[in-house]
Amino acid sequence: MMSDTQAMSKEVLAAILKGIDEGIHVVDLNGKTIFYNEIAAKHDGLDVSEVLGNSVLNAFPSLDEETSTLIKVIKTKKPIYNQTQSYVNVHGVQIETINTTLPILVNGKVAGAVEIAKDYSRLKLLSESLLDLRKKIKKPAKKTIKMNTVQYTLESLLTINKEMQKIKNEAAKLAKSDSPILVFGESGCGKELFVQGVHHASSRSNGPFIAQNCAAIPESLLESILFGTAKGSYTGAVDRPGLFELADGGALFLDEIHAMPIELQAKLLRVLEDGMVRRVGSTKSCQVNVRVIAAMNIHPGVALEKMQIRTDLFYRLNVLTFGLLPLRERTEDIEFLAMHFIKQFNRVFNKNITGIGNEVNQFFKRYTWPGNVRELKHTIEYMMNVCEKDFLEEEDLPVMLKQQIQSHRKDQPARGLSLKTNMANLEKELIENALKQTDGNIKRAAKLLEVPRQTLQYKLSKYKIRIQEENSSSLNE
Numbered sequence: 001m002m003s004d005t006q007a008m009s010k011e012v013l014a015a016i017l018k019g020i021d022e023g024i025h026v027v028d029l030n031g032k033t034i035f036y037n038e039i040a041a042k043h044d045g046l047d048v049s050e051v052l053g054n055s056v057l058n059a060f061p062s063l064d065e066e067t068s069t070l071i072k073v074i075k076t077k078k079p080i081y082n083q084t085q086s087y088v089n090v091h092g093v094q095i096e097t098i099n100t101t102l103p104i105l106v107n108g109k110v111a112g113a114v115e116i117a118k119d120y121s122r123l124k125l126l127s128e129s130l131l132d133l134r135k136k137i138k139k140p141a142k143k144t145i146k147m148n149t150v151q152y153t154l155e156s157l158l159t160i161n162k163e164m165q166k167i168k169n170e171a172a173k174l175a176k177s178d179s180p181i182l183v184f185g186e187s188g189c190g191k192e193l194f195v196q197g198v199h200h201a202s203s204r205s206n207g208p209f210i211a212q213n214c215a216a217i218p219e220s221l222l223e224s225i226l227f228g229t230a231k232g233s234y235t236g237a238v239d240r241p242g243l244f245e246l247a248d249g250g251a252l253f254l255d256e257i258h259a260m261p262i263e264l265q266a267k268l269l270r271v272l273e274d275g276m277v278r279r280v281g282s283t284k285s286c287q288v289n290v291r292v293i294a295a296m297n298i299h300p301g302v303a304l305e306k307m308q309i310r311t312d313l314f315y316r317l318n319v320l321t322f323g324l325l326p327l328r329e330r331t332e333d334i335e336f337l338a339m340h341f342i343k344q345f346n347r348v349f350n351k352n353i354t355g356i357g358n359e360v361n362q363f364f365k366r367y368t369w370p371g372n373v374r375e376l377k378h379t380i381e382y383m384m385n386v387c388e389k390d391f392l393e394e395e396d397l398p399v400m401l402k403q404q405i406q407s408h409r410k411d412q413p414a415r416g417l418s419l420k421t422n423m424a425n426l427e428k429e430l431i432e433n434a435l436k437q438t439d440g441n442i443k444r445a446a447k448l449l450e451v452p453r454q455t456l457q458y459k460l461s462k463y464k465i466r467i468q469e470e471n472s473s474s475l476n477e
């Protein structure tokens with residue numbers, strides 16, 4: 001008999017496996033399928049009943065002991081992560097999946113294997129058409145129309161913070177160099193704007209500027225997007241240039257570079273070193289002239305420590321490095337930028353807001369702005385939509401921030417920031433807690449607090465703490 005909890009977890013598992021977007025295929029030690037969901041059946045163009053209960057090699061005649069990842073994992077007991085698989089199913093449809101195959105261990109012994117398959121044919125199609133589109137856009141760029149180019153200049157990066165101004169000036173000076181650039185800073189603090197500004201100020205500003213977020217694309221696709229593909233490199237592959245070739249004569253902005261797989265980083269390093277790119281599946285290399293600009297939203301030190309970026313690549317990129325400050329570390333910029341966005345949205349919404357109420361202004365200075373300038377910009381945009389007066393007031397704040405300002409008000413006024421008052425309050429609270437625990441026994445409370453009894457007695461009178469329990473007689477111990 002199954003217990004209720006067992007039955008429950010079985011149902012939960014079944015519901016999850018039914019609901020997810022991945023194909024799941026489980027085999028036992030003999031390679032017989034014991035679980036196979038609808039999505040997996042859809043990938044393979046088969047019916048669940050054709051596979052379930054059948055051995056893998058029977059259900060998929062094109063596979064053998066060598067090529068079946070499920071069988072391989074049972075033999076080697078080693079997991080295989082994110083392997084791309086490209087095949088034509090029984091209905092002649094080209095399927096591309098990314099598979100992870102794991103051994104199932106029961107009490108340390110292999111009992112079978114599970115394969116989790118993500119379909120990425122559609123995603124791939126989408127990325128590839130994007131690439132084709134970019135290629136089309138690039139052509140007229142050689143004539144007079146400028147596309148694939150930047151929207152911002154360094155002047156668009158507004159700041160009254162001394163350090164940020166210094167960074168801006170330095171960037172303007174160094175923009176002319178061809179060295180790679182590394183920019184880091186929290187999300188929303190202006191990295192993309194900065195990078196576009198640098199490109200605009202460079203001698204390549206007439207060349208293309210192409211941005212690619214390395215975290216937005218599955219690993220195996222990123223390589224062909226960046227380097228292109230040669231016909232026949234995998235089933236259905238066509239000759240296609242990658243972003244490096246498309247950015248020739250300009251700049252390639254690789255955002256969130258720390259999300260790029262380590263092996264691909266090695267390939268990137270080689271391009272940085274000799275400027276040669278080789279399409280996936282090709283034997284020929286071609287020379288490109290591209291300035292690489294990389295960005296990440298974590299500190300390079302952290303990325304290195306977590307091994308998200310190769311040390312050699314880091315030192316290659318680290319020639320010109322800029323760290324943009326989060327908004328909370330340049331509080332003077334908050335009101336300054338808020339006023340700028342108000343003016344900007346006044347034009348868009350055809351409004352005439354003149355400023356921010358004092359209370360909101362004070363709150364803006366205290367708030368941590370985890371989303372940085374992007375969050376500030378959206379906040380102002382929201383507030384200007386709801387505001388019916390001339391000033392942005394507390395009532396116009398988005399719900400989340402309204403809650404913050406209210407909870408802050410509850411804590412703050414009584415306590416203030418005085419270290420002495422807060423320490424005294426904390427001390428009093430700790431003593432009261434200790435006395436509660438010992439039913440008012442001072443000797444034991446002093447022991448809990450790890451102070452001499454005399455000290456505790458002194459503090460009791462200092463804070464006018466009265467002992468209520470009958471044990472208060474111990475005062476006279």
Ligand SMILES: Nc1ncnc2c1ncn2[C@@H]1O[C@H](COP(=O)(O)OP(=O)(O)O)[C@@H](O)[C@H]1O
Pocket residue numbers: 156157158159185186187188189190191192193194337373374377
């Ligand atoms: N210093 C700034 N002055 C004006 N607008 C800014 C500034 N910094 C950021 N922004 C705006 O904030 C938003 C987020 O900036 P973005 O460059 O995309 O940040 P990141 O790439 O660091 O996430 C954009 O709309 C950008 O125009």
Ligand SMILES: [Mg+2]
Pocket residue numbers: 188191192255
């Ligand atoms: Mg960004």
